[in-house]
Amino acid sequence: MSDHKTMTLTLIVWRQKGPNAPGKFETYTAKGITEHHSFLEMLDVVNEDLIKSGKEPIVFDHDCREGICGMCSQVINGVPHGGQERTTVCQLHMRKFKDGDTIYIEPWRAKAFPIHKDLVVDRSAYDTIIQAGGYTSCHTGGVPDGNAVLIPKPDADYAMDAAECIGCGACAAACPNSSAMLFTSAKVAQLAALPQGKAEAAERVKNMLETMQECGFGNCSNHYECQAACPKGVNVKFIAKLNREYLKSLAS
Amino acid sequence: MQLLKSTVGRKILMAITGQLMVLFVIVHLLGNSTIFVGADWLNAYAKHLHDLGPFVWVFRLAMLTFFGVHVIFGTLLTLENSTANPQKYAVNNKLEATFSSENMIWTGLLMAAFVVYHLLHFTVRVTNPEISQGIDAVGRFNVYAMVTGSFQQGIIAFVYIGAMIALFLHLSHGVQSFFQTMGWNNACTRPVISTIGKVVAVILLVGYASIPLFIFTGILKG
Missing domain, CATH: 1.10.1060.10 (Alpha-helical ferredoxin)
Known part of the structure; x- marks a missing residue:
């Protein structure tokens, strides 16, 4: 990793302690980010720094990290999943950003998707x-013939x-x-x-x-x-x- | 009844009433265009319409129903939508939504207010009685004098052109929206229908706005 040029970014992230707690934006600096980091890996780096300095890490949802589970509910700079065509947040890479960028990260906002914590919604x-x-309701029983329907x-x-x-x-x-x-x-x-x-x-x-x-x-x-x-x-x-x-x- | 409660049912009612009103504004523009042929044509056209007798009232009641359904459901849907979306994003980058699609309620309410004024102005004829009660040489109600007399006044011409811009914005989203809501759409037809909707909106804007513009600038003489 060391031979890559790294970026420093400013993150403005929605922090909310719980479903009924009032939330607010906090500003963080993401240091040592390479263009090969995915967006979620970038957040992992930030969270490690936060943990080391005794602060509460940013809570975000993720599961497969290969673009098929649909867990990463983040609105990045005003667009869900960050605006790269047909891409989830985990498949969005930091090469899409440049050194010095400011990035807004918010959870899904809809009454039907209440916020659990930070960037995690229900x-x-x-x-x-x-x-x-x-x-579809179907009868179980004998295996139907493959060519019947x-x-x-x-x-x-x-x-x-x-x-x-x-x-x-x-x-x-x-x-x-x-x-x-x-x-x-x-x-x-x-x-x-x-x-x-x-x-x-x-x-x-x-x-x-x-x-x-x-x-x-x-x-x-x-x-x-x-x-x-x-x-x-x-x-x-x-x-x-x-x-x-x-x-x-x-x-x- | 299910139609009135279901989200799609109400959308369909909005779409159909909206589209019937679009057909009306198209026919209304064709009628108004007789002003470019001359005073005689416009006054004859107006007399012809008034001579339809009870049908005029049947038509007016039908239009009032379409208008009422469209306005009531439009307002209701907008209120429900803002309840569903109480907290806005700090940063909001729209990818597909347009100024016209996001302001349907405002362009709609502007036009609703305009329609009330328009009826008071040209149908009930109470806003400018000094120019709206004339009779022409053959004893018909002189619509031509009323229209030209009105639009020679900058403020009236300005209000009418403003309302037509609201109509243009409303229809550049509304016409294509009708086809989508009725389900008469797929991935291939959507861009074509969207363009046709915008073309219809432009034609109506140019057509309607040209009348006050031509009169105010003196190209069409009173």
Whole structure:
């Protein structure tokens, strides 16, 4: 590491002791950061310094650190996941920043995502939405014949694109209305495109939308901020699909 | 009833009423354009509309319903959205949202206030009685004199052009939003529909704003 040039950055980080505690921004200096550090590794370096000097480290969520778990709920300089296309915070590297930069780090902000501590938010509202219909009911029993249910390739691809969602919450965090419409629509569209999901499509869209509202998410007003912030490139065409599914459900 | 409670149901009601009002402003502009042909055409057009009798009131009630539904749900949705998003970010870098998409409520309320003034001005004719009660040579109500007399006054022309800018901002988001909400959209059509929406908004702005502009600058004589 020593042969790399290092950077010094100023971090302005949201610190909040607990769910009901008032939070505020604190300023830290990140020293000895190389361009190869990921954003989370940069925070690890800062936290080691904080621990050494007897201070409370910055609490942040992380799990896989390979861009697939969706835990790292950070808004960096006003954009969820930092604004690099199709990238989660853990896959954002410090080569995207330069020496002397000031970086704002905030947690997701939405009523439905309450803050646990510092940068950690409670994203279980998304689980509640999934529980309302993001599944297919199927009989267990004998293994069905692999070729019994044929799915055209375009349908399979479409469903797969929707299934790319990792439930990270960036869509609701980016939305000026804190709407979880992109997340909800991805699951509705994925299952509505497949024969296994079609049976419960009408009930699913109604229940998931109702639950989304009950969880405290806002209404979609087609800003498309969600699509731009999504680290998996989930497209707002799925929201149009959800709207079609909703119209169909009115007739059923 | 489900339509009134569901988030998407209310969006669909907003979209349909909004789009019906867009159709109205398109037809209204076509009618207004007769002013460029001459006083005779505009006055004849106005007389023709008034001669529709009870249909005028059926139409007015329908428009009032669309307007009411759109304004009530628009306000309700905006209030709900700000409840869902109580704490704003310290730094906020928007990637896709635009000035027009983020200010729908304000451009909308501005236009609502304008519509009230516009009706008092040209329909009820109470704001400028000195120029709004004339009769033309063949005994028709002289709309041409009323319009030109009004827009020769800078302040009135200014208010009308301002309202048309609000309309332009509202529709440059609203038209494409209708197609998305109705589900008549996919990844390929979205950019095309978005452009068409903006073109419609520009045409309406240019069309409507040209009337007070032409009159105020004296190109169209009273």
